[in-house]
Amino acid sequence: xxxxxxxxxxxxxxxxxxxxxxxxxxxxxxxxxxxxxxxxxxxxxxxxxxxxxxxxxxxxxxxxxxxxxxxxxxxxxxxxxxxxxxxxxxxxxxxxxxxxxxxxxxxxxxxxxxxxxxxxxxxxxxxxxxxxxxxxxxxxxxxxxxxxxxxxxxxxxxxxxxxxxxxxxxxxxxxxxxxxxxxxxxxxxxxxxxxxxxxxxxxxxxxxxxxxxxxxxxxxxxxxxxxxxxxxxxxxxxxxxxxxxxxxxxxxxxxxxxxxxxxxxxxxxxxxxxxxxxxxxxxxxxxxxxxxxxxxxxxxxxxxxxxxxxxxxxxxxxxxxxxxxxxxxxxxxxxxxxxxxxxxxxxxxxxxxxxxxxxxxxxxxxxxxxxxxxxxxxxxxxxxxxxxxxxxxxxxxxxxx
Numbered sequence: 001x002x003x004x005x006x007x008x009x010x011x012x013x014x015x016x017x018x019x020x021x022x023x024x025x026x027x028x029x030x031x032x033x034x035x036x037x038x039x040x041x042x043x044x045x046x047x048x049x050x051x052x053x054x055x056x057x058x059x060x061x062x063x064x065x066x067x068x069x070x071x072x073x074x075x076x077x078x079x080x081x082x083x084x085x086x087x088x089x090x091x092x093x094x095x096x097x098x099x100x101x102x103x104x105x106x107x108x109x110x111x112x113x114x115x116x117x118x119x120x121x122x123x124x125x126x127x128x129x130x131x132x133x134x135x136x137x138x139x140x141x142x143x144x145x146x147x148x149x150x151x152x153x154x155x156x157x158x159x160x161x162x163x164x165x166x167x168x169x170x171x172x173x174x175x176x177x178x179x180x181x182x183x184x185x186x187x188x189x190x191x192x193x194x195x196x197x198x199x200x201x202x203x204x205x206x207x208x209x210x211x212x213x214x215x216x217x218x219x220x221x222x223x224x225x226x227x228x229x230x231x232x233x234x235x236x237x238x239x240x241x242x243x244x245x246x247x248x249x250x251x252x253x254x255x256x257x258x259x260x261x262x263x264x265x266x267x268x269x270x271x272x273x274x275x276x277x278x279x280x281x282x283x284x285x286x287x288x289x290x291x292x293x294x295x296x297x298x299x300x301x302x303x304x305x306x307x308x309x310x311x312x313x314x315x316x317x318x319x320x321x322x323x324x325x326x327x328x329x330x331x332x333x334x335x336x337x338x339x340x341x342x343x344x345x346x347x348x349x350x351x352x353x354x355x356x357x358x359x360x361x362x363x364x365x366x367x368x369x370x371x372x373x374x375x376x377x378x379x380x381x382x383x384x385x386x387x388x389x390x391x392x393x394x395x396x397x398x399x400x401x
Contacts, residue, residue: 050355060116223346
């Protein structure tokens with residue numbers, strides 16, 4: 001089986017797509033691990049800190065649709081090239097000019113949003129080379145680029161201590177430049193491209209209630225994952241007085257757990273069913289987020305709660321994407337874009353709300369409790385639609401829009 005996978009498709013493109021996705025995700029969440037040092041120098045309030053780390057997440061969410069349309073119109077390789085150049089120029093400008101104000105940080109965040117939109121390019125670039133029986137493996141390898149978020153938390157705070165946080169933007173240009181060179185030399189567009197999707201198809205599918213349900217479900221699982229990934233360095237620094245480097249290591253451990261288990265979520269969903277898997281994941285996530293909201297006495301206790309929270313949300317991400325193709329076989333490209341966008345919007349809400357409630361109430365509790373409530377709502381919503389889904393999906397092979 002493995003041999004036939006490596007004989008199928010185009011390995012250089014698969015590797016290039018992974019590298020592009022991995023390093024894009026690394027810089028997408030970069031402001032989170034640097035937030036402690038940046039906030040001190042820029043004199044940011046808790047809500048400004050929250051908004052700063054949330055801005056790339058929201059920009060990435062909205063740009064996923066833009067990049068998805070670009071992929072259709074000018075093919076994945078060219079679309080990815082544009083995205084990478086925008087990110088490199090944004091970091092270059094930030095490094096040379098310096099980030100002196102909160103507004104500068106927000107503008108950089110918008111530029112880094114193009115890195116978050118890499119999802120919409122790397123996956124079709126890789127998957128179009130592979131036959132249906134190898135799609136899962138190809139998307140799993142390309143999608144493992146989620147792990148880039150770990151590198152940001154692991155290395156950015158330490159580099160900031162050694163060289164100053166503004167120079168980290170310049171240092172990041174080195175791996176990004178290498179990834180761009182690899183991409184330009186080795187990535188190739190598949191000769192088999194599906195017909196381009198029009199904006200009207202995105203609008204049409206939004207008339208289907210199930211599309212909104214999926215968007216909500218992913219806004220809780222991926223939104224929780226990326227919102228926490230962006231905020232945890234601030235969280236550990238704030239509650240446990242950990243230095244930026246140690247807080248970054250704690251964040252890296254949590255993010256690693258969430259990235260690692262995403263394929264496991266898809267695997268469990270294949271075995272026991274996506275609906276059943278998600279119901280359990282939401283229930284566990286709601287309970288753990290509620291416990292997390294009360295604050296733990298030491299950072300070791302906090303890790304014992306946050307690592308499982310991230311793991312459960314990561315598995316939930318895999319389970320959602322196990323269900324989407326079953327319901328929207330013919331509209332999978334459009335739905336991937338919409339669902340991915342909704343996940344980013346959920347992450348923006350969580351990261352921004354944690355900063356806002358910290359400023360207003362002096363605690364993160366309200367923000368975490370509301371998100372736990374959203375997990376409960378997702379569970380209730382899923383329980384409400386599951387009977388209809390189980391009885392209609394057998395015959396409904398396409399969305400009725």
